[in-house]
Amino acid sequence: MFSYNVKLALKSMRRNPVMTALMIAAIAIGIGVSMTTLTVYYLMSGNPIPEKSDVLFAVTMDNWEPLRPMWEDYPDLAPHQLAFQDAERLVTIGQGKRQTAMFESTLIIEASNEDESPIEAGARVTSGDFFAMFNVPFIYGSGWDKSADAAAEPVVVISRQLNERLFGGQDSVGERLTMRGVRFQVAGVIDTWEPTPRYYDPTQGAFREVDDMYIPFSLTRVLQLESAGSDWGWKAEVINSYEDWLNSERLWLQYFVELDSPRDRDEYVAHLDAYVGEQKRLGRYERPLNNEIYNVMEWMEYHEVVSDDAKVLVGLSFLFLLVCLLSTIALLLTKFVGRKSETSLRRALGASRKIVFNQQIVEVAVIGFTGGLIGLLLAGFGLQGIKYLYGSPAGLVKLDWVMMFTAIGIAITSSMIAGLYPAWRVCKIPPAAQLKTQ
């Protein structure tokens, strides 16, 4: 019966090719537009590390100006970065299961011979815990261990792209890179890694690619590394040396802690409160006590990584889909009702209402499925267009299986809903009424 209905549907679609094309186009465009915007929204708001997002926490402590909060519009929020002295001490205390203080720097990789040219690369200055905390995948080698952190050993982990560029993609573990006159040893090469959003540091934009390389945090002092990220300060401090800068109240470090379980959260905040209490006795932290830790998804909310534009576009494009559906209903209604005589004939020849109804619905489903497939193709183009317009990283504009099934699902469901009323109208046509006049 189903295949017969499909055959009838195709026949009927062929009879009014313009109408059919319009209906398919309406659904395809509706699906194409709404899937494009929904995919961007879905990827922006996605959980970049679902298996651990509730045990990884970003740490904030309110070390801002005594008289004013950092954000006038959000007075309850503590600054999103830490001062060097606090970050360094917290890592040393090491209250969590794992922790890392980190910042972004840039270094020149010096050429090993006359023919090559030096290149500048972005470096994340972090602890060895970084790789285990954020489940970083390796192709070659691994991160560094605690002894390398403690001894400030010049080791480096490089990204897959940098490894391609410097070593042609070969296993480069043990190779040397010269930066700041120091010979760094390659400890590991990271496999393709596209955390979207880049949750571990969204301060410079949440959808940037991961860093080119990673070096131990303990090298900061040794090599006098500068931050290439954002650097906030409220206090007028006299800074006459690198050491002065490290000891200042300037806020430029990100800090993440991994706890054993989400339940340990209060305990960790109490630890921060105790630390800040001590600092208050030393005359620092003059604001009211305001320490907070945020798990990954809360941190994404703090940084408002889903842009308002993306939300507005999702809203508007679903209104768009509504227009497409209204078009489809209007077209179907016109078409079905225009076929009264044929339906009457089938009814007179013994087709039950149910059979007539089913036939119409199958026709609608075929149209919906076709429209959905074409819509998916359009969404693919749409995402390419967005990539071109925004220069977004690839992670933000790919259609995955979930979105593909969602698209086809929405297409078929919504066209079925669109088809219900017209089909109901059709099966109410009495068997003989239309036969009489002709």
Place this chain on the structure above:
Amino acid sequence: MGFGPMMSSLLRNKTGPLLVALQIAVTLAIVINSLFIVLQRVEKMNRDPGIDVDNVIVTYVRGFGPDFDVVDSISNDINLIKSIPGVVAATVASHVPLSGSGSSTNLRTVPDETIDAIDAGSFQWDEEGLDALGIELSRGRNFFAQEVNYVFMTSDNGVPASVLVTQALADDLFGEEDALGKSVYWGSMEPSTIVGIIDHMHGSWVNWASLGNVVIQPGKAAYTTNKYIIRVEPGIRDELMPVIEQKLGESNRQRVVKHVRSLEEMAARPYRRDRGMAIILCVVITLIIGLTALVIVGLSSFHVTQRTKQIGTRRALGARRVDIMRQFMLENWLITTAGAVLGVMLTVAVAYWLEVTFELERLDWRFLPAGIVILWALSSLAVVEPARRAASVPPAVATRSI
């Protein structure tokens, strides 16, 4: 046919027209709100930055190695750049306006930290800085060469004796009073004197509320990365960029020339989101208008075919072609107008949602009548062809049995 019979015919078969009216209503809501957002973005992108964006080249260089002397390097580079024919002026700057990277500070008119300070973007450059960006000084004077010294990341340079401010910042600080010659106080509560006022320029972050507030200190920033701002004679920018890159690259091997870019390209980057949003919305508007128009054409054509016999009968009974044409046009106009009324309500609802949820600007009411007029025009245009076809049905059709 009069108005009455037409209404009764519309009402008898009301679902179809109702659907079309609904579709027109939602279309109107999308089109008006999108168009409003597009125009706002376009307006934002077209703001005058007060800088000669088209003729400025920006170069970032960075030295390395134990023998690298940053002061030597900067002064040699600037001399080298100025020796290139076609270069008008060049400076080393702490940051580049419009680039998305910068520094901000806040200033007060009295040394009292309990008073809220005024935010401003902060730059340092030498006596050629204004010329290198093509910025006009409206009053007062530029920096003297002897006021400009090298400044380092890790040494306290104190506050400068003289600063330049934009008129916008002067207004925020001093209101109606003349700011020229007055003192402003930094976070350390030390004062500087305003020696010159820039009529208008944009700072670093185009999305920042205090974009037009800028304070400029005299100084040659000897930081890790040295940023050179170079203005060239009109029309030769793209020719000079590779020349500059090559000459700088050859002159010192202990330095990486990170990039040589036009300020035009750099300034377009921060607006990419606005531009993207505007383009996406334009595509959406085009698609939805196209779709709705096609559906109207499709449905009216279908109705014309359906009603061929009825039309023939009317023609046989004496209706003129123009009457038939008018019947279809009027029917369509009625549906469109019903849709427009519904659409206005929906448009306002969507605009309210956007305003409340996303703090977008309130919809300008003039968009509503404008939208309706355009809608009338478009939907009439869509129905002209089907209506003309209806009018050309010969009276004799009535006599044939189908």
